[in-house]
Amino acid sequence: MDKMKPTFSKGGKLSFLGSTFEAFETFLFVPDTTTRRGAHIRDANDMKRTMIMVVVALMPALFFGFYNTGLQHFAMLGQTASWWDCTWFGFLRVLPIIVVSYVVGLGIEFAFAQARGHEVNEGFLVTGLLIPMIMPVDIPLWMVALGTAFAVIFGKEVFGGTGMNVFNPALLARAFIFFAYTPSISGETVWYAGLSRGAIPVDGFSGATALEQLGTTGTMAYSPMDAFLGFIPGSIGETSTLAILIGAAILLYTGVASWRSMLSVFAGGLLMGWLFQALGVTAYPAWWHLIVGGFAFGAVFMATDPVTSSQTNTGKYIVGLMTGALAVLIRVVNPAYPEGMMLSILFMNALAPLVDYYVVERNVARRKKRVKLAK
Known part of the structure; x- marks a missing residue:
């Protein structure tokens, strides 16, 4: 080279x-560029x-x-x-x-x-x-x-x-x-x-995903364990919550992804699911939302994107909670979009800078108030 x-x-x-x-x-190869003045950071990670x-x-x-x-x-x-x-x-x-x-x-x-x-x-x-x-x-x-x-x-x-x-x-x-x-x-x-493309399935075959079944009948033909392990139809990498959680552990251990964003998305989806369950809108357990469709994949690999997600720690909690809650809201209220996670994350991508702005402004206002009280 x-x-x-x-x-x-x-x-x-x-x-x-x-x-x-x-x-x-x-x-x-690791780049061999080094700084000539100022701070020197010796780290092989680029x-x-x-x-x-x-x-x-x-x-x-x-x-x-x-x-x-x-x-x-x-x-x-x-x-x-x-x-x-x-x-x-x-x-x-x-x-x-x-x-x-x-x-x-x-x-x-x-x-x-x-x-x-x-x-x-x-x-x-x-x-x-x-x-x-x-x-x-x-x-x-x-x-x-x-x-x-x-x-x-x-x-x-x-x-x-x-x-x-x-x-x-x-x-x-x-x-x-x-x-x-x-x-x-x-x-x-x-x-x-x-x-x-013309394949002939067996008699009685249904191609509906677990998420589509929940949206239309309020139940699914697959056991929760099958849904968690991933033995269900769906997008190529989104079916196995277990495999996704293994990936989440790798991201968290290496410090690549934020646990605040990840945890908040799951918490927001679960809270919204409990709310619909308490109101009698849905009869199935709220946690089913977390193991079907692209919810887990989106929470681990999409909502934690360091570029499009919130940049402040408080903002990560807010955006994460809203992402999970909005995904379940779309799933339950709008049957035209049974997935919900895609639209939720894209919507919160647009809203994340606004959330960060108000978080920073709130911190500035609180510090100014603290300075005044000190005087």
């Missing part, structure tokens, strides 16, 4: 690809390493998503298959979605970096994996490409790139596809590999 570096540096033959070279170099930790935390949910994709496919056909057969089938079906997401997203990121002459942002290391994990397995690849392009261009680059975006890019990709191509991301056929 050191021998090739002059070729891509200023004055070299390929200097116009300097941003691309820098991206690969810092991905492979943005890429932080993003990689999030990718590692996503692995349990992703690997279980491979297995569950195959499990649901063979169950739909009335067949039994081994753990390996289910996992391998799911891997082959999910891998193209991941590849399309990364190729399109990173391609746009590299193009913008080269055009602007700045470093390639590292944020898409996580976004490129989040997008496939919140999609149904039978979604057409061209929709994934279109949604990814929309999220990167209009969700990040128009705001200035990673760290400047207002909305979570992965959720923007899902929202774009949801409103532009609703039948391909909702309903009873998209959660099973091959069902929307």
